[in-house]
Amino acid sequence: MVVAYSDLQQDIRNGVREVCARFDLEYWRKSHEENLYPTEFVKAMSDAGWLGALIPEEYGGAGLGFTEGAIILEEVNRSGGNANQVHAQMYTMGALLRHGSEEQKQKYLPQIASGDLRLQTFAVTEPDAGTDTTKLTTYAVKKGDKYIINGQKIFISRFNNTDLMLLLARTTPLDQVQKKTHGISLFLIDTREVGDGIEATKIPTMLGGDTNQLFFNDLEVSEDCLIGEEGRGLYCVMDGMVAERLLVSGSALGNGKWFIDQAVKYGNSRVVFDRPITQNQGVQFPIAQAYMELRAAEALMYEAAAKFDAQDPTAGADANMAKYLASDAAYHAAEACMQTFGGYAAANEYHVNRKWMQARMMKIAPISSNLVLSYVGQHVLKMPRSY
């Protein structure tokens, strides 16, 4: 597949670049160092319609596909920003779109598309379950027309900067289900109404931003919060996880391109031993290699996104592989850039260290590279399950 940007995709790039240009590297450095959520940036992206871009037109969005979604996030990261602060809404709304009732869709999607409601939080990870989501123990008990929720989540992003949260919780104990993927339900919760039912404690991380541990203390929510069928929640978010892999691939590509731009520009102008440092093969070749890896990852990402938009069942495998390759290529670009900057990479004013941290974490979250390898080994190549 040849990567050729359509006129629409080029227009999208230009439009997103125009918004990003209003938020310079210093804005992002301050947000990172002072742990400030980039509220103004998120609002500007919402106002320009980019965060509702994937919502169908009938619900007030632009009805764009996932290739375009990935491009939007790529441009945010390519500008030196942090797409993680805005990406969740783009993939979480898919669960609501595909599995919500018409009443739920009418109630939320137009407001999400207009930016009046933020759906920026997806609470899955738990301290004792880790990557094995089937072991999650946050529990929702049905009482009359309500669910009472108790439990704990960890590393939950943007909780203090969202209006809505998607939550996965068990509604049938693990030892009472036929398949361990059964008995987990999906809830859409209005975080503005939870009161003391959820206690959030901030987790300072190397990425800055708004990461939290959540404690659910007899949180009462209406049965109307359930998305899809009770006990089938994991199936409701499966498509969303493929979408997430695609969008994160776009973000990783944006980071990678930023590093290549910076490394070439700085390396060509930095003269040591009477010549630009990029004239040395030891500096030049890792940059060239990372660039080629990025191009290859981009081609697979486009193919995966096109398949996903066409509802091709092989999209999931390709999206996982694209995420693996894009995050790896971006990390190699980050390493090459850091090495090119030498000691200056350590100075915050060059932003390389901040972006390096983003690139490194993409090999772990939202899905770690090992788990993609095991998926490909088992499901694509039909080798025994490795765990």
Ligand SMILES: Cc1cc2nc3c(=O)[nH]c(=O)nc-3n(C[C@H](O)[C@H](O)[C@H](O)COP(=O)(O)OP(=O)(O)OC[C@H]3O[C@@H](n4cnc5c(N)ncnc54)[C@H](O)[C@@H]3O)c2cc1C
């Ligand atoms: C900044 C940040 C923001 C996050 N935001 C969110 C969020 O908004 N919502 C949310 O739900 N979660 C969020 N997470 C959690 C994130 O998705 C998890 O950290 C990630 O999925 C890995 O899970 P874990 O940390 O429990 O690692 P573990 O499951 O403990 O795994 C640790 C390591 O062991 C490896 N490993 C485990 N099992 C195997 C195996 N069978 N084979 C090979 N290797 C294996 C993994 O690859 C990993 O490298 C966030 C994390 C961070 C750091």
